[in-house]
Amino acid sequence: MENLLRLVIVLGGSAAVSLAAVRAADLLARKADARHPETPLWGLLRRCRTPLYVVLFTTLLGWTFRATRWAPLEEHAAAVSHLLVLCLIGGGAWLAIRVAAAVVESSYTRYAGRSRDVARVRRVHTQVTLIMRVVSVAVGVIAAAVALVTFPAFRAVGTSLLASAGIIGIVAGVAAQSTLGNLFAGFQIAFGDMVRLGDTVVVDGEWGVVEEVTLTFLTVRTWDERRVTLPVSYFTSRPFENWSRGGAEMTGTVFVHCDHTVPVSRMRVRLREFLDSCPTWDGRAWDLAVTDTSPTCVTVRALVTAKDADDLWTTRCAVREELVAWLSREHPDALPKVVTAQAEALSHR
Structure with missing residues (x-):
């Protein structure tokens, strides 16, 4: 009974101390966030509460579980200690990813708030997104390797694994040509400014x-x-249209087929009157002209501009x-x- 009571005290005490430390860290982050509203870092760091509690x-359990002197734990002390180490590795990786995400997102938010170049902000957003994916994958791989x-058994075969790493690398490279190609293409897109989040393509x-x-x-x-x-x-090997590169402003045309008697000058005046009341016209340019003619009609082209594709x-x-x-x-x-007039009958010979 005494050993069971010790187990409850150890578990409850570890949970209480961990919760108190996390609450204290959360309170400090909240106060820092209130004192420094110009940066969202402290508010974003509050997302680390759960992984911090796990760590x-x-x-604490790794330090105190032996003090319980509970027979089942003493019999499997090595396995329990190993399990706690694995949990600590996983929690540490989780915490590292959350902290890195908070720092990167805070830096991006501050940059986006200062910059007035929308295209550059989208480019940085794309780069930040891919960087965070790389960091997450790297931390996950390192944590898995440490685990x-x-x-x-893995320590015993470590030498043979290192010795065959060259052959495994060659085989993996041949087998994963498509995956590696997409991976490097992802870096090229992120830092080559080819495509950004929010671009119209x-x-x-x-x-x-x-x-x-993503990286792949x-x-x-x-639109639907x-x-x-x-x-x-695909974007590094084939041509595609990027309507947002160099600015989101666009120019479009409207073609109307009319009779040869159409009053073009009045039609031009009406177009301008309508555009003055059109909320989606950005006012940069407009035009109306006859661009083609045929025996049955003429083609009138109206040219308009807008701030984006939508x-x-x-x-x-x-x-x-309206036209x-x-x-x-x-x-x-x-x-x-x-x-629809009937054709004249041909005279008979």
Whole structure:
């Protein structure tokens, strides 16, 4: 009974001390966040409460569990100690990833708040996202390697594994050519400023916005809410359109087929009047001109601008609707005509 009571005291005491330390650290981070609102670092560090608790609790148990003198624990002390070491390694890796994420996200937030270059902010966001994925993978691999080293069997075969590392590396490289190609393509995209999060792109005839960039694939959200997932190597080996590179502003055209009697000057005036009241037109440029003619009609082109692809699409649709409605209402004779008169009968020979 006394040993069981010691076990409860050790477990409860370790949990209470760990919880008190985590609460104290959280309170300090909260006060620092209130004193320094210009940086979100301290607020982001509060996300580390759970992994910090796991590390503290595991550490305290590793120091005190032998004091319980409980027979089952004493019989399996080595296994329990090994399990606590593995938990400590996992918790430490979890805590390191959370701390790194808080520091990186805080730095990005401060940079985004100071910079007025939207394109550069998106580029940094893409780089930060990929860097965090690399850091997470690296920490996970290191933690797994350290955990494996704690097993005697892996320490015994360590020499042979190192000796065959060259052959294994060659085999793995040949077997994972596609994966490695995508991995290096991901770094090229992140630091080559080819594609950024939030860019408007056209790939395989699909128009959409870059929603997610990882080390191996890239997701494009299309205008109809579908997701097109492509390997990042696609963007380094094939041509594609990036409508956001160099600025999100865009120029678009609207073509209207009319009769030869269309009053172009009045149509031009009406276009300008409509654009003045159109909220998606950015006011940079506009134009209306006859760009083609045929025996049956003429082609009138309206040129408009907008601040991004979404507004440009809305502006083009609105201009097309307004010009057709205006012609139907004010100048119905200017709409294209279909000749239905009967052809004269050929004279018989």
